Amino acid sequence: MLPYAAYLRVYEPLTAFSESDRKAWSEYADSRDRPRRANALRAEHGESVRRLLAVPPHPAPAQESPNAYLRRVEDRLYVCPWQTRLRSWLAFSRLRGSTPVKLMDRFVPSAVADQTADDFDRYKRGGGASVLRTHIRTTTWHVPPAWFVPFDANERWLVLGSASPSQDLTTATGRNLIYVTSMAQARRRSARALQVLRKHLGDVAAGLDVEDVARWLEEFHPHSLVELDYGGLVHLMDDDALQADQSVAELAAALTGLDTGQEELAFAMYQRVILRWKSMQHLESAN
Numbered sequence: 001m002l003p004y005a006a007y008l009r010v011y012e013p014l015t016a017f018s019e020s021d022r023k024a025w026s027e028y029a030d031s032r033d034r035p036r037r038a039n040a041l042r043a044e045h046g047e048s049v050r051r052l053l054a055v056p057p058h059p060a061p062a063q064e065s066p067n068a069y070l071r072r073v074e075d076r077l078y079v080c081p082w083q084t085r086l087r088s089w090l091a092f093s094r095l096r097g098s099t100p101v102k103l104m105d106r107f108v109p110s111a112v113a114d115q116t117a118d119d120f121d122r123y124k125r126g127g128g129a130s131v132l133r134t135h136i137r138t139t140t141w142h143v144p145p146a147w148f149v150p151f152d153a154n155e156r157w158l159v160l161g162s163a164s165p166s167q168d169l170t171t172a173t174g175r176n177l178i179y180v181t182s183m184a185q186a187r188r189r190s191a192r193a194l195q196v197l198r199k200h201l202g203d204v205a206a207g208l209d210v211e212d213v214a215r216w217l218e219e220f221h222p223h224s225l226v227e228l229d230y231g232g233l234v235h236l237m238d239d240d241a242l243q244a245d246q247s248v249a250e251l252a253a254a255l256t257g258l259d260t261g262q263e264e265l266a267f268a269m270y271q272r273v274i275l276r277w278k279s280m281q282h283l284e285s286a287n
Contacts, residue, residue, distance in 0.1 A: 002232035008137040011078035016221035060088035089120040146209040150186035151179040153249035177230040186226040190214040
């Protein structure tokens with residue numbers, strides 16, 4: 001069963017990488033053994049589960065992942081490295097920083113936790129801020145409203161898939177809801193949204209994380225692609241709920257309403273988005 005997580009990904013053109021990386025990713029794209037898109041999440045999740053079930057557990061892999069998500073547009077190859085080791089380090093640091101020590105020891109022995117932190121510190125000392133740049137952002141049990149901003153409703157790609165009568169929705173395959181856009185469009189929409197929010201909401205806009213997303217997008221090649229993948233969240237939603245989910249369009253309507261003085265429309269559209277995803281988040285504590 002896949003984790004109930006969504007993903008915001010950036011695919012950079014092959015030309016954005018160093019010469020050695022370009023060669024490696026080109027060979028990887030031609031490989032028959034690499035995980036294909038349909039099974040990539042399952043492969044990454046399985047590797048993580050095996051590490052965490054080990055005795056003692058391994059919060060981060062010993063080496064960086066050689067895998068990536070790939071997209072081809074005409075003859076151009078776009079690459080989104082998994083960066084499993086870096087993402088694991090970052091997630092572990094957040095967990096350790098927000099969890100009481102006694103409880104943390106129940107998850108990971110203190111000696112293992114200290115070693116993981118030391119390994120991460122050595123990695124950070126080996127480079128500048130760019131070494132912490134991840135091509136993938138992950139969130140569990142919901143999609144943050146700011147993640148909808150870079151996209152347009154027409155960029156929505158929905159595949160409902162099918163499940164046999166004996167198959168639970170959590171194990172059904174071929175079920176996706178994805179948005180993909182160009183980096184230029186993503187940056188333009190994020191900048192417009194930030195301008196509207198600052199103009200009408202002032203300091204409140206800072207709490208909506210749009211600026212954080214906009215700054216993150218600026219770190220990548222201007223000819224990249226940006227993808228929002230509902231990931232495992234599609235297995236929490238039935239067909240009707242997925243078809244009715246127009247969060248990107250609703251948030252865009254809220255921003256337009258705010259900018260044109262239609263406050264009631266803006267509030268109504270924003271509330272639709274917020275309430276939809278709050279109800280999803282509540283499932284985390286359901287039994």
